Amino acid sequence: MIRGVHHLAISTPDLERFVDHYQRWFGFERVGGGGWEVGNDRIDTMVGLKDSTATYAFIRLGNLHIEVFEYASNDPVEVRPRMCDRGITHLCLYCDDVVAEYERLSALGMHFHGPPGEGTLRATYGRDCDGNVVELLQIAGPECTFQFHDLAVA
Structure with a gap:
């Protein structure tokens, strides 16, 4: 049975800058974090990437948790969705x-x-x-x- 939403995730080129902005601008607090190094086959399979490495932080405001990732590997594509584009828009x-x-x-x-x-x-x-x-x-x-x-x- 699905009980609700746990978190959403956002990828950023600069984890510390992003977390700092969300803390200062919106009042989020950092509640956790971590990362993984190249060679973690379980995570590579989960995220659909080869030889991935990243750091992440969990931030929280009330009942909303956001998992923020900064990938140090792979070739990220900068995406600036328009409000009419498919997928999560805001x-x-x-x-x-x-x-x-x-x-x-x-x-x-x-x-x-x-x-x-x-x-x-x-x-x-x-x-x-x-x-x-x-x-x-x-x-x-x-x-x-x-x-x-x-x-x-x-």
Whole structure:
């Protein structure tokens, strides 16, 4: 039986820079990490790569865990998906005040596609330090059918 989501994973060219940004910008905390060296056949089979080597960190914010990888081998392809591309297109972070977070993160250097909108669902899309899309969302009205309190927060 599937019980829920454990984590999502993101690959980055600079693990420490990425983790630092997510700690300072969004309030994540580092909760673990590790890595492997070339010659680990079990992991090579799992990730579908030959002679892979990487370091990783687990970071957490509330009930969301992200496993961040920095591969030191293989030829990474830089991917900057557009919102219409197939696959995972963005990470959404819930905010109490999306305008305040937009202003705070803009001052820290985060680039946004535009300012937050008005209405019941207030949201904006920006880019993290690697160009991944991060949405900031505030649900401002009780009439919205998907409230943050509907989520199990540990």
